[in-house]
Amino acid sequence: QAALAIIQAAREDGRDALTEIEAKDVFRAYGLDVTSTRLAKTEDEAVALANKVGYPIVMKIVSPDILHKSDASGVKVNIKDDASTREWFNKIIANAKAYKADANIHGVAIQEMAPLGSEVILGSINDAAFGPTVMFGLGGIFVEVLKDVTFAVTPVSKQQALKMQSDIRGAKILDGARGEKPRDKEAMAITIARYSHMILDLQDEIKESDANPVMVYEDGSGLKVVDARIILK
Numbered sequence: 001q002a003a004l005a006i007i008q009a010a011r012e013d014g015r016d017a018l019t020e021i022e023a024k025d026v027f028r029a030y031g032l033d034v035t036s037t038r039l040a041k042t043e044d045e046a047v048a049l050a051n052k053v054g055y056p057i058v059m060k061i062v063s064p065d066i067l068h069k070s071d072a073s074g075v076k077v078n079i080k081d082d083a084s085t086r087e088w089f090n091k092i093i094a095n096a097k098a099y100k101a102d103a104n105i106h107g108v109a110i111q112e113m114a115p116l117g118s119e120v121i122l123g124s125i126n127d128a129a130f131g132p133t134v135m136f137g138l139g140g141i142f143v144e145v146l147k148d149v150t151f152a153v154t155p156v157s158k159q160q161a162l163k164m165q166s167d168i169r170g171a172k173i174l175d176g177a178r179g180e181k182p183r184d185k186e187a188m189a190i191t192i193a194r195y196s197h198m199i200l201d202l203q204d205e206i207k208e209s210d211a212n213p214v215m216v217y218e219d220g221s222g223l224k225v226v227d228a229r230i231i232l233k
C-alpha cells in the first residue's frame with residue numbers, strides 16, 4: 001500500500017519514471033535493505049541532512065529526467081565535510097543543467113555511504129510468455145562485457161535464489177575468490193525472493209526495474225542496495 005501510494009503520486013505528477021528516492025521507498029516497503037537517502041532542495045538543507053546522516057556521505061542528482069546519474073556527472077561519493085557538501089550541491093545541479101538544460105530537477109539526494117562490497121545487480125522485465133521475471137548477475141564488467149546473468153520467473157523462492165547465485169559463470173566470486181571471505185548469499189537470496197514478490201505484486205504498475213549495484217558483504221554481514229530504478233507502465 002505504501003508502494004502504491006508512491007507510484008500513484010508519481011503518476012499524478014505526470015511521470016512514468018520514479019526518482020531513486022521514490023524507487024528506494026518502494027524497495028524498502030518490500031523489505032529490501034536500501035541506503036537511507038533524503039532530498040535536499042537547498043545548500044543549507046544539504047548540510048543539515050549530511051550532519052544527520054553522518055559523514056562520509058554520497059550526493060546524487062534527483063531528477064526524473066536523468067535516469068543514468070553518472071552520465072550527467074551527478075554522483076559524488078565520499079564527501080567528508082560541510083564545505084564539500086556545499087560545493088558539490090552546486091556542482092551537481094550545474095552538471096545536471098549542462099547535461100540536460102530542460103531537466104526537471106528536484107534537488108540533490110544526501111545518502112548514507114555504503115562500504116564497498118561485491119557488486120551485484122538485480123533487474124526485472126515483464127516477459128510476454130512468462131510474466132514478471134527476475135534477472136541476477138555480478139556487477140561491473142561482468143554484466144557489461146561478459147553478460148553473466150541468470151533469469152527466474154516470479155515468485156522466486158529463497159531456495160531458487162540460492163541456486164541463481166551458483167548458476168552464473170562467475171559464481172566462484174561469491175564463494176570467496178582470491179583469498180576473500182565468502183559473501184552473504186543467504187541475505188542475497190532473501191533479497192532476491194523479496195524483490196520477486198515486489199515485481200509480481202506490482203506487475204500492473206512496473207514496466208522494468210533494477211537495483212544496480214547491490215553491495216554484498218561477507219557472510220553474516222548482509223548487503224546494501226545503493227541504487228534503485230523503477231520505470232512505470
Ligand code: ADP
Nearest residue numbers: 035058067068069070075112113114212226227
Ligand atoms: P547511476 O545512476 O549512474 O547508476 P549510482 O547511484 O549507481 O548511479 O552511482 C554510481 C556508482 O557510485 C555506483 O555504481 C556505486 O559504485 C557508487 N555509489 C552510489 N551510491 C553509493 C552509496 N550510497 N554508497 C557507496 N557507493 C555508492
Ligand code: MG
Nearest residue numbers: 212213227228
Ligand atoms: Mg547505478
